[in-house]
Amino acid sequence: MFNHKCLVNGPKNGLTRLQRMAKTGCAVVHWERAIDPTSRRLGISATEAQHYALETVQRLVATDYVEPVQQRGVWFDIYALYRDRLGWFVKIGEDDDGLLVISHHEPEKGSLSTLPVSWSRWLSQLPRSNQLGERDENVQAVFCV
Amino acid sequence: MRTSKPCFACETGTVRGTNLRGRAFDYRDEVDLVFDEDVELPVCDACGEMPLNAAATKRLNDVLERLRAERKRSAVAQFIETIGREYPTIPRAAWEQALGLSPGYLSRLASGNRLADTSLEILLGGFAKDPGAVIELIEATGHMPKLLMTHLARAKRPRRGLTPA
Numbered sequence: 592m593f594n595h596k597c598l599v600n601g602p603k604n605g606l607t608r609l610q611r612m613a614k615t616g617c618a619v620v621h622w623e624r625a626i627d628p629t630s631r632r633l634g635i636s637a638t639e640a641q642h643y644a645l646e647t648v649q650r651l652v653a654t655d656y657v658e659p660v661q662q663r664g665v666w667f668d669i670y671a672l673y674r675d676r677l678g679w680f681v682k683i684g685e686d687d688d689g690l691l692v693i694s695h696h697e698p699e700k701g702s703l704s705t706l707p708v709s710w711s712r713w714l715s716q717l718p719r720s721n722q723l724g725e726r727d728e729n730v731q732a733v734f735c736v
Numbered sequence: 737m738r739t740s741k742p743c744f745a746c747e748t749g750t751v752r753g754t755n756l757r758g759r760a761f762d763y764r765d766e767v768d769l770v771f772d773e774d775v776e777l778p779v780c781d782a783c784g785e786m787p788l789n790a791a792a793t794k795r796l797n798d799v800l801e802r803l804r805a806e807r808k809r810s811a812v813a814q815f816i817e818t819i820g821r822e823y824p825t826i827p828r829a830a831w832e833q834a835l836g837l838s839p840g841y842l843s844r845l846a847s848g849n850r851l852a853d854t855s856l857e858i859l860l861g862g863f864a865k866d867p868g869a870v871i872e873l874i875e876a877t878g879h880m881p882k883l884l885m886t887h888l889a890r891a892k893r894p895r896r897g898l899t900p901a
Contacts, residue, residue: 621745622786626793630764637763637797641790663742684744688789693744 603659603666606651609683609690613648617689620644624682628696632677644695647674648683655681657703667693671703741778749782761800765854769803805848811857812845814864822867826887833881834874835859 612618620626620641630640650672657669660682667684680703682694743749756771756779763769777792779785788796819831832842835856844850852860863870871888874880 616790619787619789620793622788622796623784624745626788627763634764636801638794641788641793662744663747665744667744686741688787691744691787 601659602653602656602668604668604683604685606653606656606668609685610649610651612685612690613645616645618645618648618692619686619688619690620692621694625692625695632697633675644681644692645690647672647679647681647695648690648692650674651681655705657705662693667691669694669703671698671705743780743783743785744787745785746780746783749780749785751778751780751785751787753777754779754781756796756799761803763800763804765857766804766807769800769807771799772803773799775799805851808851808857809846809848811861811864812842812852815860816842816846818864818867823887823891825891826884830881830884830887834879834884836879 622637625644626637626640629635629643630637633640633643635643651670655670655672657671660667660669665684665686667682670681670683672679672681678698680694680696680698681692684691684693740750740752743751753776756775756777757773759771760768761771775795777796778787786792786796816828819826819828828842829839832839837856841850845852859870871880
């Protein structure tokens with residue numbers, strides 16, 4: 592049903608956990624690749640752009656997931672979604688300072704493939720605690736075979 | 737936030753507290769806004785990326801928004817100074833009409849109650865450098881109001897370039 596490659600490339604960070612940090616403001620957002628491009632694209636101030644990026648993180652769902660990427664030994668997850676009729680490329684992770692929003696900008700390298708619909712059905716059938724939520728280690732045990 | 741940490745953007749540099757004074761920012765619709773306050777924020781020593789928390793973003797935002805507003809007001813001030821110097825007999829209302837602005841709008845821009853949008857700012861700034869070029873532009877687009885046309889004819893000043901020394 593699911594090939595090994597798909598399972599290995601699942602999210603490396605618990606989305607619910609990151610969203611909680613976005614909501615509480617325990618977050619760092621990068622200027623060049625997130626705040627500034629958002630500010631220009633929407634014609635808003637830097638502060639508004641940062642809030643917008645953190646709100647985008649809070650709106651992410653499992654089916655927005657694209658793939659993980661490792662940078663300097665830390666795993667980040669890439670998501671893609673439409674918000675306010677615009678496509679957004681979002682790269683998030685976590686370090687000692689909390690949520691890290693590395694990227695929040697217009698997709699730059701063509702279209703992005705998010706989680707297939709068949710996966711969303713599978714995910715929705717998982718026990719609630721396994722849906723990229725609190726007990727993320729169980730999900731990762733499935734994904735990171 | 738730690739004193740220094742690896743940069744996840746370029747993957748080679750180190751992020752350290754750095755004074756932003758003198759750094760030029762392209763911000764929103766402005767270019768080369770030179771940071772003019774002593775503000776220390778985390779900056780990567782290789783790529784210049786800045787990982788910012790909410791407080792740091794607000795600090796940066798406050799300075800850049802001020803610089804942006806000053807740049808826009810400066811364009812308006814230069815325009816007003818130029819029309820006052822080059823065309824002292826032409827009422828401001830004639831220029832407002834030519835630029836499609838409501839009466840009194842230039843005063844509101846000058847006082848800072850409003851900020852000029854990007855295209856207006858470019859037009860006003862261009863006028864300060866070369867009034868004749870902007871006047872010709874307005875004429876070419878067919879938007880020259882009769883009021884301004886009449887006053888320009890009466891002004892008997894060179895249409896192109898600034899007043900010779």
